[in-house]
Amino acid sequence: MIRISPKIAIDERELEESFVRASGPGGQNVNKLSTAVQLRFDVRHSPSLPPDVAARLEHLAGARLTNEGVLVITAQRHRTQARNREDALERLVDLIRRAAVAPVPRRPTKPTKASRVRRIETKKHRGGIKQLRRTKPSFD
Numbered sequence: 001m002i003r004i005s006p007k008i009a010i011d012e013r014e015l016e017e018s019f020v021r022a023s024g025p026g027g028q029n030v031n032k033l034s035t036a037v038q039l040r041f042d043v044r045h046s047p048s049l050p051p052d053v054a055a056r057l058e059h060l061a062g063a064r065l066t067n068e069g070v071l072v073i074t075a076q077r078h079r080t081q082a083r084n085r086e087d088a089l090e091r092l093v094d095l096i097r098r099a100a101v102a103p104v105p106r107r108p109t110k111p112t113k114a115s116r117v118r119r120i121e122t123k124k125h126r127g128g129i130k131q132l133r134r135t136k137p138s139f140d
Contacts, residue, residue: 002089004096010048015092016040019081036076039088044069049096057099071095 002010019034043054043065061071073095075088111119 002093004093005100008048008050008053008096008100010041010046010096014041014046014048015089017085017088033081035079035081035084036074037081037084037088039073039075039085039092041071041073041092042069043071052102053096053099056102057096060095060099 002012002015004010016039018038018040020036020038021034043049043057043061046054049057057071058065058069064073065071071092073088073091075084075091077087078084
């Protein structure tokens with residue numbers, strides 16, 4: 001079990017890893033070994049995630065989410081497969097932790113009376129300046 005928070009834990013069997021050839025650092029190993037990791041996690045059908053967390057995770061995932069609701073994380077920063085596996089798992093856990101935090105609801109506020117008065121005074125002042133810029137008709 002991968003512990004995300006006190007209430008959320010994911011079973012390792014829900015994760016699917018595949019290894020592909022990486023671009024970037026690695027020297028000749030890049031052409032020989034499959035060191036990059038593609039971690040797949042089915043967000044929509046996961047029994048471990050509460051529905052509200054799953055919905056926020058889908059929103060946070062963005063382009064990393066497939067049409068079927070599978071989150072795909074590709075890790076290829078490091079030269080070794082083991083470190084890329086750790087990196088992919090850390091990124092998944094971080095994403096789920098961010099999704100687990102419920103957003104604080106916005107409480108609408110009203111402008112104060114003083115700020116409304118200042119706004120009207122400023123508008124009157126600007127209007128007066130523009131009034132002075134107008135050309136006066138000549139009575140010749």
